[in-house]
Amino acid sequence: MKEYYVLTAKDFYDGLKEDKLLGLRCKECGQITCPPLPTCQWCGSKDLEKTELSGNGEILTFTLTDVPPEGFEPHYIVCLVRLDEGPTIMGRLDYDAEKVTVKYERSQELIGKKVKAGHIVLPADKYSMGEKLVPLFKVV
Ligand SMILES: [Zn+2]
Known part of the structure; x- marks a missing residue:
């Protein structure tokens, strides 16, 4: 079963504590969602992967x-x-x-x-x- 929340708010804030900005890369449209949401903010896809942003x-x-x-x-x-x-x-x-x-x-x-x-x-x-x-x- 696919994990629904690839990046939780806790993950996001744990990253932020280390000055890492985490986001989600959409496997459908390639766009980045940040802060984390359950779906891509651009196309609504749930097919997301965690990624570290440049900040x-x-x-x-x-x-x-x-x-x-x-x-x-x-x-x-x-x-x-x-x-x-x-x-x-x-x-x-x-x-x-x-x-x-x-x-x-x-x-x-x-x-x-x-x-x-x-x-x-x-x-x-x-x-x-x-x-x-x-x-x-x-x-x-
Ligand atoms: Zn998308």
């Missing part, structure tokens, strides 16, 4: 959080990154918020910048069941 990509968009949700520190940047392998994922951006606010006057200077994925552990808050592991991108 390289470029910033599609970002936002600077001035007024954070309860339990978070202000002035962090959330970005949407298109990975070199195709899929887009969200994460934090390791970047000086002052530069985005003052130097660039919240211009779109970060858009299109090349980044590399790592990870960050965020402390637990009242909405979570513990620490949270999220992708952290650094401009390269």
Whole structure:
């Protein structure tokens, strides 16, 4: 019997702890799905195999959080990154918020910048069941 979940969320986060970005390669269309889903995000096929991604990509968009949700520190940047392998994922951006606010006057200077994925552990808050592991991108 074929294993249904080739890459679980736990597998994904275990990889992320080691700065490895794991995804799924579709055996039908060849596209990459990341973060993991039960089916290919492009064609819906369940014929997937686990693959390690480069972690390289470029910033599609970002936002600077001035007024954070309860339990978070202000002035962090959330970005949407298109990975070199195709899929887009969200994460934090390791970047000086002052530069985005003052130097660039919240211009779109970060858009299109090349980044590399790592990870960050965020402390637990009242909405979570513990620490949270999220992708952290650094401009390269
Ligand atoms: Zn597919």
